[in-house]
Amino acid sequence: MRYNKCMNAxxxxxxxxxxxxxxxxxxxxxxxxxIYMVLGKPDPLLDALRTSGLYSTVAPTIxxxxxxxxxxxxxLALDNPAxxxxxxxxxxxxxxxxxxxTNVRSVYAWIHGQTATPKIGADLSAPRALFxxxxxxxxxxxxxGLPVCKNAAATPxxxxxxxxxxxxxxxxxEAALVESAERQAATSSLxxxxxxxxxxxxxxxxxxxxxxRALPQIYLYFxxxxxxxxxxxxxxxxAIIFWAAxxxxxxxxxxxxxxxxxxxxxxxxxxxxxFLSNAGRFIIDQNSTLVAxxxxxIEVLQGLGGQLRNWWLGITIGYVALGLAALxxxxxxxxxxxAAHNQALNEAMGYRNDVPTAGTKFDPxxxxxxxxxxxxxxxxxxxxxxxxxxxxx
Numbered sequence: 001m002r003y004n005k006c007m008n009a010x011x012x013x014x015x016x017x018x019x020x021x022x023x024x025x026x027x028x029x030x031x032x033x034x035i036y037m038v039l040g041k042p043d044p045l046l047d048a049l050r051t052s053g054l055y056s057t058v059a060p061t062i063x064x065x066x067x068x069x070x071x072x073x074x075x076l077a078l079d080n081p082a083x084x085x086x087x088x089x090x091x092x093x094x095x096x097x098x099x100x101x102t103n104v105r106s107v108y109a110w111i112h113g114q115t116a117t118p119k120i121g122a123d124l125s126a127p128r129a130l131f132x133x134x135x136x137x138x139x140x141x142x143x144x145g146l147p148v149c150k151n152a153a154a155t156p157x158x159x160x161x162x163x164x165x166x167x168x169x170x171x172x173x174e175a176a177l178v179e180s181a182e183r184q185a186a187t188s189s190l191x192x193x194x195x196x197x198x199x200x201x202x203x204x205x206x207x208x209x210x211x212x213r214a215l216p217q218i219y220l221y222f223x224x225x226x227x228x229x230x231x232x233x234x235x236x237x238x239a240i241i242f243w244a245a246x247x248x249x250x251x252x253x254x255x256x257x258x259x260x261x262x263x264x265x266x267x268x269x270x271x272x273x274x275f276l277s278n279a280g281r282f283i284i285d286q287n288s289t290l291v292a293x294x295x296x297x298i299e300v301l302q303g304l305g306g307q308l309r310n311w312w313l314g315i316t317i318g319y320v321a322l323g324l325a326a327l328x329x330x331x332x333x334x335x336x337x338x339a340a341h342n343q344a345l346n347e348a349m350g351y352r353n354d355v356p357t358a359g360t361k362f363d364p365x366x367x368x369x370x371x372x373x374x375x376x377x378x379x380x381x382x383x384x385x386x387x388x389x390x391x392x393x
Contacts, residue, residue, distance in 0.1 A: 011243050014239060015239070019236075021236050022257060025229050029315075030316055031312065032225060036222070044307060048303035048304050053296060054299075055093035058096055058293060059096065060088050060292075063084060064078075082142075082163055086131055090128070110216060113220065136178045136181055139177065140178050148168050149169055155172055156169075157180065159185055162180070162181050240257075256323065258323030262317065265313075265319065266320075268312070270309070
């Protein structure tokens with residue numbers, strides 16, 4: 001007696017613990033799978049960046065910000081419209097897209113453990129050459145409309161001085177002035193500073209691999225969880241079924257848990273989608289010079305959030321479908337168990353289990369079948385009736 005009480009208490013405890021773990025891991029698994037499907041590979045992120053129009057916004061916004069923060073010690077006056085246009089033209093959207101995609105894929109390869117360190121950088125040789133050419137063209141256009149100075153004048157040495165000329169210095173050819181401007185533009189430190197800001201994440205100029213050194217290990221544990229959680233869920237589901245009062249009761253409990261968690265997951269997914277769609281109100285600083293970039297980044301976040309929401313909704317709706325299937329199976333087992341119980345009870349009380357159902361045609365002239373004999377079919381009954389008529393005649 002005491003043994004049975006202990007076993008029942010242990011069974012109820014195990015049932016409750018398995019139910020708790022099963023409910024908790026269902027939501028975790030749905031979220032983890034959604035994150036993996038959206039962010040586990042670089043393609044969804046790169047597609048979101050490409051469709052957001054960010055690459056067309058980065059260069060104008062960044063250099064406008066640098067022009068406002070200029071302290072007078074720099075080599076280039078970015079507040080000069082001609083120089084600003086030359087700098088922005090040196091960073092076309094195609095170049096920025098190629099650079100970003102190369103770096104993003106390198107970071108993903110590092111996170112996935114395919115490389116020891118991420119190769120983050122930007123090849124500035126093409127922008128330097130393009131900027132130098134742009135400055136040369138601007139200076140050339142400026143000089144073409146200037147008269148030669150009547151008095152001796154100092155030869156300008158910087159693009160700003162050349163663009164500020166009102167007359168061309170005597171004795172200096174136009175080609176020499178253009179070449180001087182191109183040389184000054186090619187040696188500008190503006191590009192090095194810009195690259196350093198892009199390839200590091202803080203003001204101390206620390207490499208990305210140092211700032212996020214734990215990320216590959218965290219990702220490895222995350223991938224392991226995608227295999228471990230389903231195994232734990234399967235074990236908990238089996239425990240719920242076999243530790244319940246009956247298998248039918250276990251299936252009912254399992255179905256209710258799946259449906260409940262599925263509905264909660266749908267609500268959470270829709271809530272997350274709403275938050276991401278309105279994230280701009282909470283994140284963007286309308287007074288910031290970088291508001292254009294912030295807006296595009298919000299669009300990227302919303303695009304990724306929409307994919308995350310769709311995956312989350314799909315998985316949680318699948319939970320509801322599995323829960324309904326479990327309840328249907330439990331009901332079917334209940335009907336079968338009830339029919340078997342009624343049959344056993346009838347046999348125990350001596351009642352017959354072969355009573356015809358409503359609507360069955362009954363032939364009064366047909367001989368009664370002995371227990372265990374096959375039931376005569378309609379043709380046999382008709383033939384027997386005909387024989388009886390012939391005999392009477």
